[in-house]
Amino acid sequence: MNREIREVWSPNYNARPVSADIELVVVHFTGMETADAALRELTQLGSGVSAHWMIDEDGTIYRLVPEERRAWHAGLGSWHHWHDVNAVSIGIELVNPGHDHGYRPFPDPQIEALEDLLADTFKCHGLRPCDLIGHSDVAPERKQDPGELFPWERLARAGFSIWPDEVSEYPDGGLGVMDDAEDFIGDEESRTEFGLDSISLRESVSELQENLRAIGYGIETNGVFGAQTEAVVAAFQRRFRPGTVDGYADSETRALIQAVAQISR
Numbered sequence: 122m123n124r125e126i127r128e129v130w131s132p133n134y135n136a137r138p139v140s141a142d143i144e145l146v147v148v149h150f151t152g153m154e155t156a157d158a159a160l161r162e163l164t165q166l167g168s169g170v171s172a173h174w175m176i177d178e179d180g181t182i183y184r185l186v187p188e189e190r191r192a193w194h195a196g197l198g199s200w201h202h203w204h205d206v207n208a209v210s211i212g213i214e215l216v217n218p219g220h221d222h223g224y225r226p227f228p229d230p231q232i233e234a235l236e237d238l239l240a241d242t243f244k245c246h247g248l249r250p251c252d253l254i255g256h257s258d259v260a261p262e263r264k265q266d267p268g269e270l271f272p273w274e275r276l277a278r279a280g281f282s283i284w285p286d287e288v289s290e291y292p293d294g295g296l297g298v299m300d301d302a303e304d305f306i307g308d309e310e311s312r313t314e315f316g317l318d319s320i321s322l323r324e325s326v327s328e329l330q331e332n333l334r335a336i337g338y339g340i341e342t343n344g345v346f347g348a349q350t351e352a353v354v355a356a357f358q359r360r361f362r363p364g365t366v367d368g369y370a371d372s373e374t375r376a377l378i379q380a381v382a383q384i385s386r
C-alpha cells in the first residue's frame with residue numbers, strides 16, 4: 122500500500138489461537154467525539170478495547186495491533202460458526218462520532234483509505250466479498266456500527282462486499298414483532314390482509330430466520346418473531362436497505378434477505 126501508516130501501538134491484545142486463520146474483517150465506527158479520544162481509548166492500558174487499524178476522516182491510517190495478534194474489537198457475538206470473532210478477524214475502526222454524538226457520512230478520503238487497506242488485507246489473507254461484515258452483524262442486539270451511512274454498495278462495487286441484485290417484493294406481505302411473541306407469530310396486519318393462519322406464519326418466520334442464518338447471523342430458527350429476530354432484521358437493513366431501518370421485515374426486506382442468502386457462502 123502506497124500510504125504512510127502511523128504506528129500507535131495498543132497493549133490491548135493477546136495471541137490468536139494456534140488453529141485460527143483470518144476469516145473475516147469487521148468494520149466499526151469509533152463512536153467518540155474526536156479521533157484523539159478514540160485513539161486514546163483504543164491504545165490505553167486497561168481500557169480493554171483495541172482494533173488492528175483505525176482510519177481518520179482525512180484518510181490517515183493508524184496501525185494499533187499487528188494483524189497476527191488477536192485485537193479486542195468485536196466482543197460477544199457470532200458470525201456463521203465463529204463464536205470467538207476476535208480470534209478469526211481483523212478489526213478496522215473508522216473515526217465517526219456515531220449515533221450518540223452526531224453520526225455523519227464517512228468522507229471520501231476515509232473510504233478511499235479503507236479500500237486501499239482492504240485491497241492488501243483481502244489479498245494477504247485470501248478473503249472474499251462475503252467476508253467483510255459490520256460490528257452490528259456480529260452483535261445485532263448490542264451494536265449499530267458502522268451504521269446505515271456506511272457505503273456498503275460502493276465497497277461491493279470495489280469487490281469488498283456482497284450486494285444483492287434488484288429484487289421484486291415478496292408476495293405475501295410483511296412480518297414483524299408483536300408484544301407477546303410467545304403466542305403470536307407474525308403481525309396482525311399480514312394475518313388479516315393475507316389470510317395466513319398461524320401455522321403458515323410460523324413457517325414464514327422460520328424461513329426468514331433460516332435465510333438470515335444462511336447469511337451468517339446468529340439467530341435461532343424457532344418461528345417466533347421476537348426481539349432477537351427484530352434486532353437481526355434491523356442489522357440486515359442497516360447494511361442492505363439503509364433507507365428504512367426499523368426491524369420490520371416488510372416485503373422488500375424479505376425479498377432482499379432471500380437474495381442475500383442466495384449469494385452468501
Ligand SMILES: [Zn+2]
Binds near residue numbers: 148
Ligand atoms: Zn464496534
